[in-house]
Amino acid sequence: MIRLPLMIATLFALLVIEIGPTRADELLSLDQLRAARKEAARRERRIIFNNDGNEPIYLCRDTTPEGLLSHRTTPLADTHVDTIFYCTWSSGFGMFTHDTKVGHVFKTKEDLFSKNMIDKMLAAGTDPLKVMADFGKQNDIEIFWSFRMNDTHDAGLSGYGPVMLRANPLKLEHPDWLIGTPKQRPKFGGWSAVDYGRPEIRELAIQYVEEVCQNYDVNGIELDFFRHPVFFKRAAQSGTPCTEEERTLMTEMVRRIRKVTEEEGQKRGSPILLTVRVPDSVPYGRDSGLDIETWLSEGLIDMMTVSGYYRLSPWEDSVALGNKYDVPVYPSLDESRVRDPAAKKARMTVEAYRGRALAARSAGMAGLNLFNSFNPHAAIWRELGDSELIAKKDHDYFASIRGVGSAAGGALPHRGYQKVATLNPKAPLKLSGKDPATVSFYTGVDYQKLDTTESPEIKLLLQFDQEVPKGVRAELNGTKLEPSTAEEGWLACAVDPAQLKRNKNEVTVALLDKDASVKWTDLRCTVRWNDAP
Structure with missing residues (x-):
């Protein structure tokens, strides 16, 4: 059964082909685009599969699209997965595994990354993001490009941290664009985070999105602000909340990204949705530099995923916020990272995921977003999208799945x-x-x-x-x-x-x-x- 938003987008595309205008926006006005975008945002998404996109780095053994898809994607056809958020590495800022000309391709084969196939794959014409977009169209699954806004896995002083940093020309050439150094670490956050107070960083972030919108037929863009939630050098070094001036800079960047998605959507004749992953607390988001409610009130985002490795509020709070602005909200059901081994194991069972899914959907969530769950053969992809089904299966509830929680690399303290x-x-x-x-x-x-x-x-x-x-x-x-x-x-x-x-x-x-x-x-x-x- 073809979903309504997909039919709308298809009809617009067919009209462009049949009529053949010199400019697609002569056919599709901004008002028409926004109406189509609103419909697309309401599409049913039982489960969003968040794929961090590291198959070319660790898993692929050949350069074929079939090989790439086999690891995490092909088995998702005919499951409850309606949408895939696909991250082309972006670890750290500016490093990707799609064919970027604005950023840099993560080609290093040093140490842990010795089996990295991305350079051979791109040379063979296998661009992971294009492969995913094609798969989505063939299987009626939405594909969003997921962009980690400030991943700091390269902040580690041992293991893969130094290797990742050495592979990143932007950070090596512009150490003043980072929030700290290995010897002068900020009071919170990974020292290798980029500083969004720099206009160069904000401009690059916009250009990265624009390049994807122009070159890849994706359904939307995810700005992942939870990976990792540190954005401004002044705040991180002083250990204080962000200021209104810093929030204004970030909001203006999101406005410009929204403009990019609209302009490119008009050109292609179908909407490009914009979604964010943010903390599930408006006050904490503001103090981290993210004015979430302003983004919602201005219509800058179409969907919102909340939470991550720590959860701050009942799901109902985020649902109420989304409902206020007619924006669907999804919970980020990250894996448990409580430190007691037995407690963690109990929280990672299929019974525990069923309980989490039931509680989130009962709170009014539009669907589920599963983060860091990569086994496409697991039962959860064929069960969690149907609350009536799992209500009659064994399930578990806990007072807390994530415990106190923490962000990798650190973030603004969240306990308060x-x-x-x-x-x-x-x-x-x-x-x-x-x-x-x-x-x-x-x-x-x-x-x-x-x-x-x-x-x-x-x-x-x-x-x-x-x-x-x-x-x-x-x-x-x-x-x-x-x-x-x-x-x-x-x-x-x-x-x-x-x-x-x-x-x-x-x-x-x-x-x-x-x-x-x-x-x-x-x-x-x-x-x-x-x-x-």
Whole structure:
């Protein structure tokens, strides 16, 4: 079934071919383009597959398009993936794996990158971004070019950091365009980040986008501001929030990028969408230099992905912001990076991803954006786009998937902006007989209204820093729970499906012994169906 936005774009393209005007914008006015863009933004995107595009660097063994696609892309056909965000390296700033003339191609074969095939692939006519765009058209999957605005993997002083830096002519030739040096590091952020206070950097960012819009038939551009969220030298070196002047510089750059997408969209006769990945907190974004609400209010962006390796706000906050400006919002479901191995493993299961998907969609998210999940054969690509399906499969909820979280290379400290639970073994809550603690977790199903003759078995599991303590009182949404058994060090409480609320649930734990004290280390809610896969 052909989706409506795709039909609109196709009709415009056919008219251009049939009528053959000398200028496409004689056919497609700016108002028409914007109307088509609004429709395209509303296209169903059950799952966005975010591919960091490093197959040519690490995985490809030949120069063929088929070889490139085989690693992460071909198996996605006929799954729930409706959109692919494809990053052509951009690690660090100015380095790409598409055929750029404005930036530099990442051709180094030094050390970890000894199997880098990109120079041979481009010489053979296999441009990864063109290959992806062609695949998308053949399989009715949108392709967005993803541009990491300030990737700082090259800030490391060992491993691949120095190798990546040596491969980057821009940073080597213009060290004054960076926010620091290896010996004079900023108070936050990777020292190799570029300074968007420099007009040269902002101009280059615009030119990189313009080159892709002119040369590649992509459906949209993603500006990934979460990889990594440090942008201004003054702020990073002083350790202070960004100023209005710095936010204005960044907003003006986004305005110019929007203008580029509109001008090139008029030329091609179909819209080029613009989306961003940003922190899920307007105040934190502002203090990082990103005036997200101004971008939304001015119509500069069509879609928005929120969050990353740390999460600051309930999903509902971001959904409400998007709804205010009629912009679809997607959650970035990054992999867990809590530091306790067992806790991390539990959060990386298919059951945990089902629970995350259910909670995000129930909060009003337009779809799902999965970051750093690259196995195209995994069950998640064939399940997570259907909430009714996974509601009747085993799934897990946690108070926190990402814990306190951190950005690689560092960023503006975010703990003061964090409004969601961070409970995990590395961020426990202290409990005493005098001081109970309350934690919220979010579900995505009204289990009483499911179209099924059976009810799932639901358990609330509580973990502490010692053997299950005696005299624990647990309440779920104000109702006392009766502890049943200890399961592998967890205190298990049976939950009637009617006790769970859809979306936010509160758990309060107290100790009956006034002199006792323990640390509450984790919370997990398991939903199990008989014979469910």
